[in-house]
Amino acid sequence: MSITIEHLDHIYDKGTPYETKALDDVSLTIETGEFIGIIGHTGSGKSTLIQHLNGLIKPSSGKIVVNDFDITAEKVKMTDVRKKVGLVFQYPEYQLFEETVARDIAFGPENLGLDAKTVEAHVKEAMALVGLDYETMKDKSPFELSGGQKRRVAIAGVLAMKPDVLILDEPTAGLDPKGRDEILMQIKQLHRKNKNTVILVSHSMEDVGKLADRLFVMNKGQLALSGTPLEVFRESEFLESIGLGVPQIVKLSEALIKKGIAIEKEIVTVEDAKQELLRLLGSK
Amino acid sequence: MLRDITIGQYYPVESAIHRLDPRIKISISFLYLISLFIVKDIRVFGLVTLFLLMIIKMSKVPVNYILRGLKPIFLIIIFAFVINLFMTPGDSIFHYGIFNITIQGVYQAVFMVLRLVYLIVGTSLLTLTTSPIALTDGIEHLLTPFKKIGLPAHELAMMMTIALRFIPTLLEETDKIMKAQMARGADFESGNIFNRAKALVPLLVPLFISAFRRADELAMAMEARCYRGGENRTRMKVLKYEKRDVLAGLVFGLYVALIVGLRFIM
Numbered sequence: 001m002s003i004t005i006e007h008l009d010h011i012y013d014k015g016t017p018y019e020t021k022a023l024d025d026v027s028l029t030i031e032t033g034e035f036i037g038i039i040g041h042t043g044s045g046k047s048t049l050i051q052h053l054n055g056l057i058k059p060s061s062g063k064i065v066v067n068d069f070d071i072t073a074e075k076v077k078m079t080d081v082r083k084k085v086g087l088v089f090q091y092p093e094y095q096l097f098e099e100t101v102a103r104d105i106a107f108g109p110e111n112l113g114l115d116a117k118t119v120e121a122h123v124k125e126a127m128a129l130v131g132l133d134y135e136t137m138k139d140k141s142p143f144e145l146s147g148g149q150k151r152r153v154a155i156a157g158v159l160a161m162k163p164d165v166l167i168l169d170e171p172t173a174g175l176d177p178k179g180r181d182e183i184l185m186q187i188k189q190l191h192r193k194n195k196n197t198v199i200l201v202s203h204s205m206e207d208v209g210k211l212a213d214r215l216f217v218m219n220k221g222q223l224a225l226s227g228t229p230l231e232v233f234r235e236s237e238f239l240e241s242i243g244l245g246v247p248q249i250v251k252l253s254e255a256l257i258k259k260g261i262a263i264e265k266e267i268v269t270v271e272d273a274k275q276e277l278l279r280l281l282g283s284k
Numbered sequence: 285m286l287r288d289i290t291i292g293q294y295y296p297v298e299s300a301i302h303r304l305d306p307r308i309k310i311s312i313s314f315l316y317l318i319s320l321f322i323v324k325d326i327r328v329f330g331l332v333t334l335f336l337l338m339i340i341k342m343s344k345v346p347v348n349y350i351l352r353g354l355k356p357i358f359l360i361i362i363f364a365f366v367i368n369l370f371m372t373p374g375d376s377i378f379h380y381g382i383f384n385i386t387i388q389g390v391y392q393a394v395f396m397v398l399r400l401v402y403l404i405v406g407t408s409l410l411t412l413t414t415s416p417i418a419l420t421d422g423i424e425h426l427l428t429p430f431k432k433i434g435l436p437a438h439e440l441a442m443m444m445t446i447a448l449r450f451i452p453t454l455l456e457e458t459d460k461i462m463k464a465q466m467a468r469g470a471d472f473e474s475g476n477i478f479n480r481a482k483a484l485v486p487l488l489v490p491l492f493i494s495a496f497r498r499a500d501e502l503a504m505a506m507e508a509r510c511y512r513g514g515e516n517r518t519r520m521k522v523l524k525y526e527k528r529d530v531l532a533g534l535v536f537g538l539y540v541a542l543i544v545g546l547r548f549i550m
């Protein structure tokens with residue numbers, strides 16, 4: 001599923017004193033199977049941008065094409081779009097409502113009109129993907145779970161619809177470091193396995209830098225920067241100026257280079273740095 | 285969609301109406317509502333219209349913004365119109381099967397719709413031009429005399445502020461949960477009444493849970509700051525009547541006098 005956005009504008013509450021221009025002339029292309037990171041300061045328009053991708057909000061102007069299919073055109077069946085583009089909202093645990101975990105996760109696939117057997121299979125699979133044990137968890141009330149578990153249930157609720165494009169809006173916000181790493185790892189594994197398109201929204205450079213093939217940096221409703229993590233992290237001064245900064249490990253390697261240490265490889269993740277430093281130490 | 289509801293919302297601009305003392309605005313709004321029921325002749329609504337237009341002009345709130353506030357009660361207005369149109373006995377001007385429209389019906393229908401619309405417009409003008417804090421302050425002051433007979437004026441006012449304060453929050457929340465469920469394939473727009481009611485469950489359950497959670501958190505936060513009701517509380521901004529408040533009172537007095545006078549003349 002490729003996605004093309006052309007000159008997208010979005011203005012909230014147009015014609016009232018609360019009018020906000022949330023997106024300003026955003027154009028970008030996402031190829032099938034890419035792992036995309038969207039990053040930006042709070043209020044930079046990330047959530048607004050991704051809600052356009054499955055037709056939850058309509059652009060004020062501009063065009064969005066998903067798989068050669070113009071979803072901004074009149075009379076498009078939004079249910080068809082939402083089948084293909086799954087969106088996990090920020091703090092998705094607040095949308096849980098069913099009596100049991102399994103039934104909550106089944107809500108999405110049931111709405112797609114799948115039969116009971118297929119739904120159950122999808123639910124099982126989705127729960128396994130987010131690391132929830134089907135047998136012990138399926139009959140629990142979602143409301144008696146811990147915050148991290150609720151989050152997993154909610155994410156599974158979208159995964160169970162098997163979307164071609166998976167969008168996650170700050171899936172790790174408010175989780176402890178362990179829960180955060182686990183969820184990010186599961187998303188990465190899912191992407192490796194299914195080769196579907198994943199769009200991860202975050203305001204943590206560390207998280208997206210590690211995972212994404214390509215980054216889009218949003219600032220004040222505009223697409224400020226895009227490229228591979230390496231390309232983006234080269235603009236560390238610009239990133240700092242819009243309140244983002246680069247991962248600490250990138251900063252460290254920059255500082256080492258300034259000190260005259262011959263780091264040759266460009267560093268994005270801690271793993272990169274580890275190998276490079278070991279190489280340097282070994283060569284001495 | 286849901287954010288279009290403007291009843292009870294504050295429209296933050298600087299204007300002569302915004303600056304008026306909340307007590308005078310609340311009193312005027314209250315008496316204005318009564319005045320609408322004194323009107324018996326449709327022509328007198330001309331005067332009410334003039335009066336309202338004058339206030340709207342002075343308040344700098346765009347007319348279409350105010351009219352948007354009518355959207356949620358649009359159905360009620362239509363209903364009132366239709367009922368009065370068909371149910372009023374009198375001289376028939378149109379007859380078809382069981383449908384019978386009388387000249388009195390037309391008059392009555394227009395009359396009722398005008399009254400309803402002016403009721404809503406008048407009250408929304410109060411909240412549009414008065415910040416929730418000022419509004420509560422005003423209500424509390426006006427209710428103070430009733431404290432003697434055991435009316436918890438401060439608590440009532442506080443409850444009202446909180447309710448007003450949370451309308452936008454809850455609407456925002458509804459919007460968010462609705463979108464989240466729509467992303468999971470929920471359909472709030474089609475199907476028969478029964479199906480639609482069922483479709484609301486995934487919306488209402490999370491909404492209630494979140495409302496209770498918010499109430500709990502708010503109570504905790506207030507307690508943590510030692511809130512314990514109106515006793516011995518002082519204010520940062522003490523309400524004081526100004527010349528403009530007296531002037532507003534006089535203008536409104538003239539309006540009431542005209543309305544009452546016209547009722548006896550017409």
Ligand SMILES: Nc1ncnc2c1ncn2[C@@H]1O[C@H](COP(=O)(O)OP(=O)(O)O)[C@@H](O)[C@H]1O
Pocket residue numbers: 012013020021022040041042043044045046047048049
């Ligand atoms: N439903 C909404 N109604 C009005 N304004 C909104 C709404 N959602 C977001 N905004 C505004 O749009 C801007 C972008 O918000 P958002 O897309 O949520 O940013 P991010 O997800 O990057 O934090 C902000 O200024 C925000 O206040």
Ligand SMILES: [Mg+2]
Pocket residue numbers: 046047048090169
């Ligand atoms: Mg956001």
